[in-house]
Amino acid sequence: MHGRTNRREFIAGLVSAAAMALAFVGPVRAQDLMRHLDLTSPDMTSAEMTRAEVETALASHETDFTGKKLSGLDLSGLDLSGVQFRAARLNKTKLIGAKLDGAILNQAWLLDADLTRASLQNAQMLGAQMRGAKLDGANLAGARITADISGGSLLRTILTGANLSADMKNQSMGLMRAVLRSANLSGADLRQADLSRADSNLRP
DSSP states (O other), rough: HHHHHHHHHHHHHHHOOOOOHHHHHHHHHHHHHHHHHOSSSSHHOOOHHHHHHHHHHTTTTTOOOOOOOTTTBBTTTOOOOOOBOOOOOOOOOBBBTOOOOOOOOTTTTTTTTTEEEOOOOOOEEEEEEEETBTTTTTOOOTOEEEETTTBBOTOOBOOEEEOOOOEEETOOOOOOOOEEEEEEEEEEETTTTTTTEEEEEOOO
């Protein structure tokens, strides 16, 4: 049993390290690194908790879900404000209408996650992998974002005062910045949003 635990911790460590690497390298190199990750593995597609267990943890004031595997769950409508999801796996997780104000999603995996109408005001998404994520009608006002949201849907997303700029203070492993290539931002509210040095194909 101890050996299995160590193996799980080792694999989780590798995934977390990969997330960190993807967070720091440029988009082209990040795509190369993604090819070497098995995104169909149980570690990236399974959940170690049920929705009921997540609700129980929240009711007990448990707010640290660092490194947890929560992929594929339906967590829609939950109040996850201030929760730590650092390096957690939330791939294809449904968070429709969820409240994630002030949540920490640094280095988290949210590939193809559904955050439609979710509230992420003042949340942190540093180095998060959010390719294909759906953020239609979500509120990201004041959020700090250096995530890869390539191919994502941000229809009518509120990004007022959000900071998607490059992190110019921490460049030891490359430039951390928001990546919005091929993302759909039709109708998005970008007033006072900082997109300086963000990697996007947005047109004025």
